[in-house]
Amino acid sequence: MSKDRTILITGAGSGFGEGTAIGLAKQGYSVIAGVHISPQVTALRNKASALGLQDKLRVEKLDILDACDVNIALTWDIDILFNNAGYGESGPLFEIPVDLLKKNFETNVFAPLALTQKVVAKFIREKKQGKVIFTSSMGGIVAPVGLAPYCVTKFALEGVAEALHNELKPFGIQVQTVNPGGYLTGFNERMGETALRWLDDNKNFTSRNTFLRQLDLLIGNDSGRLDPQEMIDAMIRIVPAGDGKYRNVVPKFIEDFLKDHQARTWEEII
Template identity: 60%
Template sequence: MSTTKTILITGAGSGFGEGAAFGLGQLGHKIIAGVQILPQVTEMRKKVEALGLQNNIEVIKLDILDKYDVKVALKYDIDVLFSNAGIGESGPVFEIPLDLVRKNYETNVFAPLELSQQFISKWIKAGKAGKIVFTSSMGGLFTPSGYGIYVSTKHALEAVAEALADELKPYNIKIQTVNPGAYLTGYNETMAENAFRWLDDDVNFTKHADMKANFDSLLGTPEGRLDPQEMIDAMIQIVPSDTGKFRNVVPKFVEDMLKDHQLKAWENTI
């Protein structure tokens, strides 16, 4: 691949996706910034213009669950797919409504896989090298109580990515994951709130107060409110690179925690 890349980013309307789009654009890459809804298109284009990045960033509507949006996205000739879009459902696994589970998997696993398959097919037919970077999570490697469904989608994405990485080596198509810690983008906080749409103290065994205390224990500490710029800075180096690690956990203390957690899992008892 050349030094300057054409990169399609899904979920570019906020958080890591938006920050990465601007950062990569400022480095000279050609960015197709896919955002979920039309109001995000307008707002993102205003920001692009304010930064003077019109020649580097093109903003399109790309709801990865919308087949018409996807059809448009597939027309672009890209070097890298940064598959970043995702949603999060929270709450106890033994009580969460299954329609919410299916919705979380549709957005976080099935739609990214389908989009990836289609770009992979294009690249193979054209004899072109390519790269896909999936936004996974620290939760792709461990399971905190209250977030079991969301992180199970990231566990699934980890498996998908690992298989793709091996399968696509003969075609010179590379696969990576980025695994953010608990950065304060608003994503984790709104995901925690999602449980309170359906949790009912009169119906569910899990009570509002107990669930809120659980979320606060995870997100109410400095380690749960990290500055997202650190992750964005890592992303803009990882995403266009031709070399690097398959899995990229940031920050380092989270990587160390995950390794320790996985080692201790072998000693867990019931």
């Protein structure tokens, strides 16, 4: 795909988003890195300057829940939207306060959809064959005990992406997902801590120790602490590409696990 196209990345203040923004800029793409809070603007601008990327990597505040930020972003001339912003709530789904789950859906599903609707409407009006990518997760396909609140938001995002993939084909607009496995960016560790805000051994059926043991089984091992550079490299390849797979699970052993999991659900006994 032409390097003249401009790529907007949300959630680019840390982790996959930041690494992908820097990597794409290094390859010569014009990148707008949307970050959540103002201190991240200064930090990433300084990094871009130190790397000599200030002409390719533009850093702007873009809180996808802030209508003013979104309206400003809609004035930018972009060709690719990479919906990467998100966060996670953890804990037992049958006990989590629903208000927390609603907040997680707002950030992970409704806000990216609202931004995408506005961006693709602009693409269509301008007869631009743009592209939209969503950061989903292996948790968009499997919902393990302990991380299910976050996972169900990604299940919903999978439905959003699949619908848009089919709806936007007639307009020449491409849609993809990237589905990371358990990479050590700090995201999963921060997500794990969220349940400790409300889990109470005097109130909840799930004890804090039980939850922490479940969490350790998921992310306290080598398969839950993979080198994030592998995923960043994949994103750098996938995001600007003019063709490729609709769903992109990395690493391969997680893709194999998810396919096996989906097959086994057809035989699952209650």
